[in-house]
Amino acid sequence: MDFTFVLCGIAVLYGVLLFFDLFFKSCMLKPYICFLKGTGISIKFFQIKWETTIFNRLFLRWGNTPTQWSIWFTWGMYLTLLILPVSVLLLIIALSQNFISTNVAGVYKSSNLVIEPLIPGLNLPASEIGYYSLSLILCSIIHELGHAISSVKEDVHIINVGINILYILPVAYVNLSSERLNALNPWRALRILCAGIWHNLVLSMIAYLLYCSLPYVYTIAFNLNQGIIVTDMKENSPLMGSRGLEVHNVITKINLCEIKNEADFYNCLHRAYVDKRGYCVHADMVHDLDESIPLKYTSNGLDCCDEEKTDNLCFEYVDHNDGVLEIPPHVCLPARTVVETATLTCGGVSNIECSNKLHCIKPMLDNVTTLIKIMRENRPDVIYIGHPGDLIQTITVSSFIPKHWTSTLLFPDMVMKFLEYIIVISTGLALINVIPCLFMDGQHITNCLVDILMTNTPREKARMVATFICLCSTVILLFHCFYTIWLKLV
Structure with a gap:
């Protein structure tokens, strides 16, 4: 949909x-x-809000029970204060990247931005909105749980807690007594203000440890690093057909690039697109199978094959040897036969040459079209002529190859994807919240730090300094976010 x-x-x-x-x-x-x-x-x-006091007693019980909470939140405060300047530095770096991420041709590239707003449908797949929303609500609940427990420990009254759904984005929050919070010693207030960020960092670390360790646990029911399995295909996929890919196929190679996991799959597709190579063939095979016609211009460029020869492809002889040509400069050969017969490739970025008695022929295709050989386990190879992006956009693959059909009930890809989102969103919330911006934890943290550093300065003047810092940071953050979105849209 x-x-x-x-x-x-x-x-x-x-x-x-x-x-x-x-x-x-x-x-x-x-x-x-x-x-x-x-x-x-x-x-x-475009907003639905739910508030309740039903959890207040639970927070009181949790906050008053362990004596280690003071140590826990004190360490969290120190770590949060350490990453505050790091977050500001990352924001400045991200802003500068926006101005140098446009190449000479004027094409915007923002894949390496250190801080980037995540917007479903723009730079996040719309199909993963469920992961995005669930991760966001979980991370915000853990964040607010830190504020709630630390406020009980510091004897600050909790008014209520709630969840605010802004269109499709759910966010949890906790309302504290502002009078009691402002009356606290700045160091005690910092424990409360830094607790949410600290909990987000802990959640990120836990999720990262699970993300690294779960694949080893899944080896009980799945084969790993033995290729990738096709889990789903779109109905309009050009890879479908009697000789095409099927669901549950295990892919082991693309061209001569070996695939052990999902990351290898994308790397091999990228290599097939940027490093287009030819094939080393024997002259005898070319002479036996050549069905070329005089070179002609078509809508797709030059071609030397008859339109009725749908399985054939026009190849160009690209050997750099001087002397008499042993094969014609352009030959029309069965694409499958050439790809399956050739054991060596030539040309490409590295300009590889064929060995003796072999000749380099390269498919005559436009710049965005590639000849791809997909090797499957216990199945014939799939030969595809098209854009490598078609494989990314129309098929879904997994590194987890089930040992039995019941293994799929463990949903390893869903679990790993969910952990990825938790790591990214929880870390992002921590980094953004600590920046001294208006309406964020960083604003109140900055107020406390200014009060500590400017103890001999009137409170009104100290707050003016803190407000100025927060205004500057807010302008920088908003400009970075809107400028990044605008560059993506144009």
Whole structure:
């Protein structure tokens, strides 16, 4: 289903909910008003909020039980203060990357940005919105859990907790007594303010350890580093057909590039696209199979094959040896026979030459088309002529090859993908929240640090300094985010 259609459907749903909410409130429908007050639900423009005090006693029990919480949050405070200047430096580096990420041809490249806004449908696959939303709500809950427990430890009253859904993005939050928080000693307040960031960092570390260790656990039910398995194919995939790929096929090589895992798969496709090589063949085979016609111009460029010879492909003789040519400069040969027979490649970026008695022929294809040989386990090779991106966009692969059909019930790819999102989002929340920006933890952390460093300065003047720092950082962060999005859109 198209992601835009889903977003439009959600917008319509919000419109219906807001209409009935305003209608029932205007009619003073008592059961509806009592329902909203009893549940803590409120509906606004593209926003649904839920607040509750049901967890307050649980936070009190957790915060007052372990005596190690003080050490835990003190270490978290120190680590958070250490990464504060690192986060600001990364933001400045990311901003500078935006201005140097455009090459001479004017093509924007932002794949190496150290800080980049994640937007589903723009730089995140729309199909992974579920991972994105679940990871975001989990990371924000862990973040706010740190604030809640530390506030109990520092004797700051918790008013309530809640979840705010902004269109499709869920965010958890905790409301604390601002009067009590502002009255605390700056160092005690820092333990509360840094606790959420500290918990995000811990969550990232735990998720990373699981991400590294789970593949070894999965070896009980799956084969790893023995190729990749095709788990799904789109109906419009050009790889489908009687001689094409099928679900559950195990791919071991692309051309002569060996594939052990999913990362190798993408690397081999990239190599096939940028390093287009020819094939080393014997002159006898060329003479026996050549069905070339006089060279002609077509919509796809030069061609030496008859249109009825759909299995044939025009090859160009690219040997650099001087003297008499042993084969014609252009030959029309069966693509499958050439690819399956040739054991050596030639040309390419490294300009490899064929050995004696072999001749280098290269497919006559346009710049974006590649001849790809896909080797499968216990199945005939698949020969595909097209863009390598077709494989990325229309088939889904996995590094986990099940030993038995019941192994698939463990969903290893879903678990690993979820852990990837937790690592990225939790680390991102920690780095962004610690930056001294308005409406973030970094703003309050900066206020406390300025109070500590400027103890002999009037409080109003110290807060003006802190506000100026936060304003500057906020402008830089907003400019970076909007500029990055604008460059991607144009």
